[in-house]
Amino acid sequence: MSELPRISDAEWRVMEVVWKKAPQTANEIVAALAAMNWSPKTIKTLINRLVGKGALQYDKDGRTYLYSPAVEQGSMEQGLVGGLLRGAFKGSAHRLVLRALETGETSREELDAIKALIARFETDGSGE
Amino acid sequence: MSELPRISDAEWRVMEVVWKKAPQTANEIVAALAAMNWSPKTIKTLINRLVGKGALQYDKDGRTYLYSPAVEQGSMEQGLVGGLLRGAFKGSAHRLVLRALETGETSREELDAIKALIARFETDGSGE
């Protein structure tokens, strides 16, 4: 049961790019992150760290590398939220949801989707 | 609009103690954290860092200090969840909730409480 790597915020941005489309070269990743205004060097560093942590893997294509995720986005999201839930919220999911809703950025559609989730988890204790 | 300080996990544990009861002396905080098996020195360091970050404040009582929170727990929780929501979930509250529920640790009571929250946020767009 391989442990999920612990990755930082900046590293997460890089993972998002590769989760969205894989494999990608370092330069493609850099291009996808243009909006971050990071030096390409910085992004290369982040990529290397992610490889070191086992979050990214690569195949050599001649001189360049093709990077792909080595961990699933959903698992990482679960790890993140689970940590918060256990750590800061002591398992109180409704308090976590309260804080999320308090940001005031949640649309009616999101609220409906959450209602649907609750219904699903109410009938059977887990996912459908 | 004072910015919320950014505090680490270990520091959060200390804040929890002071949020639960304030003011408290350093020694009372240490006692409350006995279960963490941290050296008292370590806890003093965390307290000092929290003061430096503006998360704790103190009043001198002779030679000892009485520490109190300088930021509210709710605000800090909101900052935490809001950051996650904007950062990793791109505003998709229902996906955040999904990941929370997937941990499989959520009781029926929690689910009911969440339903109540949804209802509240559906009628008026914010807290009552």
Add this chain to the structure above:
DNA sequence: CTCCATATATTACGGTTGTAATTGATAGTG
């Protein structure tokens, strides 16, 4: 007034993170 127990303050040290620059390897260009 002196000494000690104890409270706070300062310093330590290796690992992580943000943010890069420098170095080393190599595929093409001429």
Add this chain to the structure above:
DNA sequence: CACTATCAATTACAACCGTAATATATGGAG
């Protein structure tokens, strides 16, 4: 075949974090 543009690898460095140890100040016991 020598040179350069470009990859990836190594190194840098300050701030933050976990985890303390050491130093300094001071109220109270004699």
